[in-house]
Amino acid sequence: MTVAVHVGPEPVPALIDAVRRAGGDVVPLERAEAIVYYGSDDPAELRAMLHDRIRWVQLPHAGVERWADAGVFTAADPGSAPGSAGPVFTAAAGSYGAPVAEHALALMLAAARGLHRLARATEWGPNRSRELAGSTVAIVGCGGIGRALIRMLEPFGCTIVAVTDSGAAPGATTVLPRARYRDALPEADYVVIAAPATPETRGMFGAKELGLMRTDAWLVNVARGGLVVTGDLVEALRAGRIGGAALDVTDPEPLPAGHPLWQMDNVLITPHSANPRPAYWRGLAERVTANVRRFEEGAPLEGVISSTQGF
Amino acid sequence: MTVAVHVGPEPVPALIDAVRRAGGDVVPLERAEAIVYYGSDDPAELRAMLHDRIRWVQLPHAGVERWADAGVFTAADPGSAPGSAGPVFTAAAGSYGAPVAEHALALMLAAARGLHRLARATEWGPNRSRELAGSTVAIVGCGGIGRALIRMLEPFGCTIVAVTDSGAAPGATTVLPRARYRDALPEADYVVIAAPATPETRGMFGAKELGLMRTDAWLVNVARGGLVVTGDLVEALRAGRIGGAALDVTDPEPLPAGHPLWQMDNVLITPHSANPRPAYWRGLAERVTANVRRFEEGAPLEGVISSTQGF
Numbered sequence: 001m002t003v004a005v006h007v008g009p010e011p012v013p014a015l016i017d018a019v020r021r022a023g024g025d026v027v028p029l030e031r032a033e034a035i036v037y038y039g040s041d042d043p044a045e046l047r048a049m050l051h052d053r054i055r056w057v058q059l060p061h062a063g064v065e066r067w068a069d070a071g072v073f074t075a076a077d078p079g080s081a082p083g084s085a086g087p088v089f090t091a092a093a094g095s096y097g098a099p100v101a102e103h104a105l106a107l108m109l110a111a112a113r114g115l116h117r118l119a120r121a122t123e124w125g126p127n128r129s130r131e132l133a134g135s136t137v138a139i140v141g142c143g144g145i146g147r148a149l150i151r152m153l154e155p156f157g158c159t160i161v162a163v164t165d166s167g168a169a170p171g172a173t174t175v176l177p178r179a180r181y182r183d184a185l186p187e188a189d190y191v192v193i194a195a196p197a198t199p200e201t202r203g204m205f206g207a208k209e210l211g212l213m214r215t216d217a218w219l220v221n222v223a224r225g226g227l228v229v230t231g232d233l234v235e236a237l238r239a240g241r242i243g244g245a246a247l248d249v250t251d252p253e254p255l256p257a258g259h260p261l262w263q264m265d266n267v268l269i270t271p272h273s274a275n276p277r278p279a280y281w282r283g284l285a286e287r288v289t290a291n292v293r294r295f296e297e298g299a300p301l302e303g304v305i306s307s308t309q310g311f
Numbered sequence: 312m313t314v315a316v317h318v319g320p321e322p323v324p325a326l327i328d329a330v331r332r333a334g335g336d337v338v339p340l341e342r343a344e345a346i347v348y349y350g351s352d353d354p355a356e357l358r359a360m361l362h363d364r365i366r367w368v369q370l371p372h373a374g375v376e377r378w379a380d381a382g383v384f385t386a387a388d389p390g391s392a393p394g395s396a397g398p399v400f401t402a403a404a405g406s407y408g409a410p411v412a413e414h415a416l417a418l419m420l421a422a423a424r425g426l427h428r429l430a431r432a433t434e435w436g437p438n439r440s441r442e443l444a445g446s447t448v449a450i451v452g453c454g455g456i457g458r459a460l461i462r463m464l465e466p467f468g469c470t471i472v473a474v475t476d477s478g479a480a481p482g483a484t485t486v487l488p489r490a491r492y493r494d495a496l497p498e499a500d501y502v503v504i505a506a507p508a509t510p511e512t513r514g515m516f517g518a519k520e521l522g523l524m525r526t527d528a529w530l531v532n533v534a535r536g537g538l539v540v541t542g543d544l545v546e547a548l549r550a551g552r553i554g555g556a557a558l559d560v561t562d563p564e565p566l567p568a569g570h571p572l573w574q575m576d577n578v579l580i581t582p583h584s585a586n587p588r589p590a591y592w593r594g595l596a597e598r599v600t601a602n603v604r605r606f607e608e609g610a611p612l613e614g615v616i617s618s619t620q621g622f
Contacts, residue, residue, distance in 0.1 A: 099442055102467070106424045106443075109417035118581050119421075119430035122573045124565035127584035131410055132417075152466045155459075156413070254435035262433045270429050273438035 003295050006032035009039040009049070018285040022292035034058070034295060035087075036288055043070035054087045056295055059305075060284055062093040062100075062275075063224055065197040068310035089305040090291055093196070095283035096275045097144030100194075103274035104145065104222045105152050107246035108132055108190050111218040116244070116268035132156050138184035140204075141195020141223060142169045149192065161188065163195075185212040190220055196311035197224035205229065210236040216243040222274045225251030234260050237267065248274040314606050317343035320350040320360070329596035333603035345369070345606060346398075347599055354381035365398045367606055370616075371595055373404040373411075373586075374535055376508040379621035400616040401602055404507070406594035407586045408455030411505070414585035415456065415533045416463050418557035419443055419501050422529040427555070427579035443467050449495035451515075452506020452534060453480045460503065472499065474506075496523040501531055507622035508535035516540065521547040527554040533585045536562030545571050548578065559585045 004027045005019045015036050016026050029035070029049060034056040039045050043066060046057070059067065067073060073089050110116055112132045118125075133156040139146040142162035150160055150171040161184040162169035163176045176184055178195075181204070185191060191213060195201050205219065206229040213219070219242060221228055230251050236242050244266035253272065261267050275283070291301050305311060315338045316330045326347050327337050340346070340360060345367040350356050354377060357368070370378065378384060384400055421427055423443045429436075444467040450457040453473035461471055461482040472495040473480030474487045487495055489506075492515070496502060502524060506512050516530065517540040524530070530553060532539055541562050547553050555577035564583065572578050586594070602612045616622060 098444060102420070102443055103424055103440065106417075106420035106426060109413070110421055110426050110430075113414055113417045113581065113584070115417060115421050115426055115579065115581070116430045118584075119427045119579055121580070121582075123568040124582045127582060127586075127588055129414065129581075129584040129587035131587050131590050132413055133409060148466075155463045155465070257434040268426065268430055269432070270424065270426070270440075271432075271435045271438060273424070273429075273440040275438075276440035276442050277438055279442050 001296050001298075003034055003292060004032050005034045005036055005292065006049075007036045007038065009045065012038050014281050014285050015288055018288035019292050022289045023296065024292040034292075036060075041066060043067050043072050047072060050087065056088045056090070056291075056301065058090050058092075058288055058291055060092060062091060062096050063197055064089070064091045064093075064305055064311065065224065065226075068198070068305075073305055073307045073310065088301060089307075090287075090301045090303040091305050091311070092284050092287050093303045093311065094144035095287040095303070096279065097148040099276055099279035099283070100145045100222050100274040101148035101152055103248060103270070104149050104192050104194070104220055107220050107222070107248070107268065107270070108137070108192070108218070110268055111190070111220070111244055111246055116246070117265060132158070134158065135189040136161070136187050138181075138188035138191045139163065139169075139172075140181050140184065140191060140193050141178075141201070142166075142172070142175075143194065143196075145194040145222065146192070149194070159187075182209060182212055185209060185217075186214065188213065188217055190218050193219070193221040193223045193227050195223050195227060197226055198310045202226050203229050205233070207232040207235065210242055213242045215241060218243050219245045219247075221245070222248045225249040225253045230261075234264075237261075237264055244268070246270075248272055312607050312609075314345055314603055315343050316345045316347055316603060317360075318347045318349065320356065323349050325592050325596050326599055329599035330603050333600045334607065335603040345603075347371075352377060354378050354383050358383060361398065367399045367401065367602075367612065369401050369403075369599055369602055371403060373402060373407050374508055375400070375402045375404075375616055375622065376535065376537075379509070379616075384616055384618040384621065399612060400618075401598075401612045401614040402616050402622070403595050403598050404614045404622065405455035406598040406614070407590065408459040410587055410590035410594070411456045411533050411585040412459035412463055414559060414581070415460050415503050415505070415531055418531045418533070418559070418579060418581070419448070419503070419529070421579055422501070422531070422555055422557055427557070428576060443469070445469065446500040447472070447498050449492075449499035449502045450474065450480075450483075451492050451495065451502060451504050452489075452512070453477075453483070453486075454505065454507075456505040456533065457503070458482075460505070470498075493520060493523055496520060496528075497525065499524065499528055501529050504530070504532040504534045504538050506534050506538060508537055509621045513537050514540050516544070518543040518546065521553055524553045526551060529554050530556045530558075532556070533559045536560040536564045541572075545575075548572075548575055555579070557581075559583055 006029045136159040142164035162172035163181040246268045317340045447470040453475035473483035474492045557579040
């Protein structure tokens with residue numbers, strides 16, 4: 001069965017190719033039964049595109065909290081018939097595991113080797129390097145990113161505490177359910193946040209959790225800024241309650257110029273660049289092709305968003 | 312057979328323990344048949360310690376070019392009898408492979424992810440990240456460091472060109488003899504220098520070799536500063552003939568304040584800190600214990616320095 005897919009509102013050539021590679025028809029919106037969405041990311045834009053015959057929407061990011069917060073996954077479209085189940089939504093979650101894990105490893109190694117500090121130096125100094133090897137790493141939210149990170153850490157003989165409700169984290173030393181994530185903090189040299197942004201994860205790292213960490217431990221966030229209470233983080237860094245923070249995501253984001261985090265010696269900020277643009281397009285195109293094939297075959301789609309969990 | 316070892320001129324407790332752990336006797340210099348040297352690293356200091364009954368000297372570093380250049384390994388001690396073979400010298404080479412390889416990986420990932428640039432930023436910017444995964448990595452001088460680096464690169468699916476005359480580089484895509492190292496340069500995204508400093512390797516990266524590299528490739532030096540012609544490197548960086556340089560070692564070293572390399576956007580300098588101090592002491596103590604045992608058993612020592620090759 002061929003599926004009629006609209007790619008839009010931006011007609012991105014790489015995504016049109018990805019649909020066609022799977023044998024899908026690329027059609028105008030009014031004739032579509034599926035949407036590969038790429039646009040402003042304003043939930044209202046997508047909502048206005050949904051019509052009764054749309055059975056599936058592919059979103060272009062791993063994190064979909066902006067659509068979840070706007071109720072796109074739960075509220076029936078105002079124009080839909082009573083009792084309509086609405087379309088299935090899929091995210092790109094899982095397709096960016098390896099590139100984002102690579103960034104997390106880069107940040108951990110930079111922290112261990114003091115690269116944040118040395119990059120700013122203008123003269124020679126003492127050897128204050130630490131080894132990543134042998135460290136204890138807590139991975140909070142251990143999905144596709146976390147699993148890829150565990151593979152990358154294998155040569156370093158780290159003790160790895162994976163926090164996930166899926167129960168599956170091959171290679172982890174210990175697996176904890178999310179409700180017990182605080183138990184992973186006191187022993188960790190590195191706390192890597194890789195959990196989805198949902199109402200339940202918002203602010204899961206505040207003063208209390210930062211206070212449980214070691215004073216030489218680094219917080220590494222490659223998930224979403226809102227999982228960390230920024231004011232509490234600034235306070236913990238100022239007071240020396242943790243060793244440092246490497247943040248690919250911030251709250252607010254972009255982090256405004258002049259924010260105290262920009263000034264701190266033990267902070268390294270990257271501008272939501274954990275997923276390099278070429279890896280982003282490759283991962284998204286692969287996900288689109290795989291899901292068009294699965295839709296045609298009636299197979300379960302990859303990255304289906306739970307309307308109750310929001311990821 | 313128990314070996315009588317002098318630890319000095321600095322009586323370092325960790326090294327005394329390492330000798331005793333292997334069953335060796337720690338004795339004053341005049342009664343010693345072996346020296347575990349730790350001191351100023353001035354070759355004259357060691358030369359003054361050598362006497363007729365010294366059969367083995369353990370040096371405290373992986374690179375031993377300062378003693379080689381001073382002729383310590385080749386010239387007979389002025390006081391020794393004619394025809395005396397002189398002691399066997401061993402280096403710590405190979406005992407620091409993993410920690411130094413970890414530093415090389417940290418530098419490569421920093422280059423890929425732009426951490427040298429982002430650490431200096433004081434405001435948000437665009438995503439200019441690259442992936443390390445899938446890159447081509449040339450490892451010039453593939454001994455203990457290079458072999459450890461190949462293991463660490465395994466999850467990244469890199470094409471690895473190992474330059475070594477040993478012929479053994481498990482996991483490398485291609486192995487080239489040192490005489491052909493220039494052939495590895497045109498394809499490499501990262502050129503990692505991990506060769507010993509000898510008269511043959513001095514200046515092996517000058518204008519010609521830098522000119523063979525890609526304009527987006529990074530030079531990563533975790534070996535010795537003298538393997539790179541600093542003036543040529545500065546010129547190549549200024550002219551955009553290579554992408555950047557991550558240098559743990561420099562020539563001169565320490566790199567003086569005000570040197571042009573400190574000012575460059577695409578340069579990351581670490582202060583000869585590839586081997587963290589705890590790893591240094593652990594590796595050296597392990598090497599001392601292993602070699603005292605081997606000496607007692609009449610087995611071949613680890614890290615024997617060739618008087619002709621100087622490493």
